[in-house]
Amino acid sequence: MSKQASPGNVAAAALKDQSQERQKAMIAEHFRKLAEAPERGEKCVYTFVPGNLTELIDSFGLLPVLPEINALQSGMRGKSRDYIGLAEKLGHSEDVCTYVKCDIGMLKSGNIGPTGERLPNPDLLLLSYTGCFTFLKWFELLGQEYNAPVAMLHVPYQGDGVVTDSMRTYVVDQIKKKVIPALERISGRAYDEEALKERLARSAQAEEDLVWVLESAKRRPSPIDAYFGGVYYIGPIFTAFRGTQDAVLYYRELRAEIEERIALGKGPVTPDGEIENERYRLVVEGPPNWTSFRKFWQMFAEEGAVVVASTYTKVGGVYDNGFRHDPNRPLETLADYCMGCYTNLNLPTRVQMLERYVREYSADGFLINSVKSCNSFSAGQLMILREVERRTGRPGGFIESDLVDPRYFSASNIKNRLESYFQMIEQKRAGGA
Template sequence: MSTSIPAAAAQGEADAVRGASKNLVNSAFAEAWQAKEAGRKICYLFVLGPVEILRAFDMYLVYPEISSANMAAKKASLPFIRKAEDYGYSADTCSYVTADVGLYLSGNEHPLGKVPPPDLVVNDTLCNTYYKWSEVIHDFWGCPVFTLDHPVRLKKDGGYPYDIEEVYRQDRDYVVRQLEELIDACEKLTGRKFDEDRFKRNLVLGNRMGELWCEIIEKTRHVPSPFDAVLDGYGYMGAMTTHKATPEGVAYLESVKAELDDRIAKGIGAVPEERFRLLWMSAPCYPHFRKIPEMFRRWGATFVYTPQFMQGTRGTYRSRMYDLDRPLESYAECLMDYFHARNPRQAPQWSMGWWGGKDDIGNQLDLIRRFGADGIVLHAIKSCRLNSGGFADLREHLSREGVPVLMLESDIADPRYFSEAQVRNRIEAFMEALQEKKYIRGASADKAESKGGAQ
């Protein structure tokens, strides 16, 4: 019996939401140069940046990661990457970076429009590439760089020390002082005083987006899942990031939630007839963004969760809400919560957990149970060791636990590292095995039920 209504209806519903995501991201690029001409300061930052503070100074925000991903999704990244390699960059460098460098070498002429040069770069310590990338941006444009250092303390036994109040307070105060330094730097750059009321309004918007995002993610637990974590989820995150802490961002997520509620009520799933539910680990292959998920969809498989739902949306994930009575302190605490979110005792359902450690294995097993997944797909990114470094261990340990695991290799922005035939063959073999396993499991359950009835 089908678990969903016809494919045409499902496709129409999905296309409407995807169109809204694209429009928001496209508008962010289209308006960037207009903002520069209007005299607004341009800040380049990464997806985990302190948006709520920067927006309080009316800065216009440009995200190099989203710029590179967008180039790749439009199949326009390779000429930029080659230009960076001709300039001297290694093919092993993060392809987000080389695509971005190629953009600078091309006069900042992006496929979606000319990108203005930055007046400031803000990075953080989630990814070690951010440091060097920021230095590259500084070398090209001569702008100042601010690095927000997040403390990540570990006990000798690998546990987390924040059951010790004094340690927690010290780290929070350390982050608060850095935020105060960032505010001072922004005041000097913009000539504006810090608008705390506007900052608080941004926090209110951030809180609302956080609530909505948590509700949206939970909807994939429904059978059939109303959206695909890869095909749809990454579009949601792109629009959320470019419009974080804005009324437009809130309105967008409210529309997504309403659309998903409607699809659940009508029985519309992400695929016409959901037969398999999978987890996706790591970022997608943006040059072939639709191609890989479509290979799974023909088997009735949909992706119901990816840990990047947490990683890509700092500010729309938190285990606590921003406290408007102590805005800067609570903002620092939420930053710390994010950077310690791999702690399974704190937030197992949000853990990134893909490095293959003991806690990571437990987190993945929790996610499988939580989202009713039949298996996991690990996407090893050729130019991103941070995302892919522990996949071999993770695959081995999960396999020992009886979890079906598939590892695919390609890249986030460089299309040269995608082999369609190889990827298709691996997916076909994996899905055939998964289908056989599910058939055997179902037959065993039927036999046990029949035997119990006979007694």
């Protein structure tokens, strides 16, 4: 990890931490299990990252599949263009979520997952609806494609910015009456609350270390990048591994790595080396682009721009507000988790969160990556930009790209905008603002 981040070496092998290697092995093992599931007679549940009930699914011995993760992996591996093209040819509009089209295209191309192995068909589509309307339509589409049953968990939006007892009861009732019976049916096992509690306790352990890692970015220099690096850090806990011993070990190892970086006074690791001169500290709102992920990160790293906090790393759970899964209230805690995901928060709460990040992480500015095909994120972003600027006095920036559609990633436009934005921060500094 001694290489300095530098331009022009995109093709070089990416530098990786030990924890990243561990995560890679965990993912490979999970996809191997999925590929072997049909012949081993194991069942799988397709579900979404926000509001995933991984501990519950795992307590029934079922394997989770997360279509968004498959789509972003397809984007990173250069497959999404063809998948999206195929879906559009089949009648899916060019204006809708590209995750959906990438997933449909992958399905129509043989459903080969990111590790090159075939993904099993779903035995159940667990539709946990947490603020993103597209999820409903996505699983209606998959329900037709696979002729698979759907169990819907309707999670009330935090329209007033709070979770009430009646909202919690509403979700818990659905978990008891809809979700658990569906999981019992496909697994052939009875609900085992003790098994669930064990997993929730492990979740809380991992969450503690994750939050410590994310909050390490309050230091100067920040030892992590909480957006580009952050998407790796959230990987296990947002996907198939929350509640597993593997996740506990991953976050323990990650934390030790960051502690070491802090002791050595080091900045974040990027695929092209370390950032040794932290020039700009940013808070970022919105998902990243996956098709040119490394190039995108490089545009920041070359300028010494470090993302110290981001909202995207909260879509699968907001833990830095103190929430931890509580094994003593197993179903209630799952309900609270679902309702607390970033996508389920109203705009005033999002603004408050961003304002807090800008202040607590001593950010120089606030940047939005507006995703062309994600209305769930994009709606309200200009209001958020103006409001966070007004409250913090820090300059806001706005760039546009897409999740997995490479046609909407214009490197030169984004680079120009970023350079202008960094100049704006410099001018603010020079003016003493």
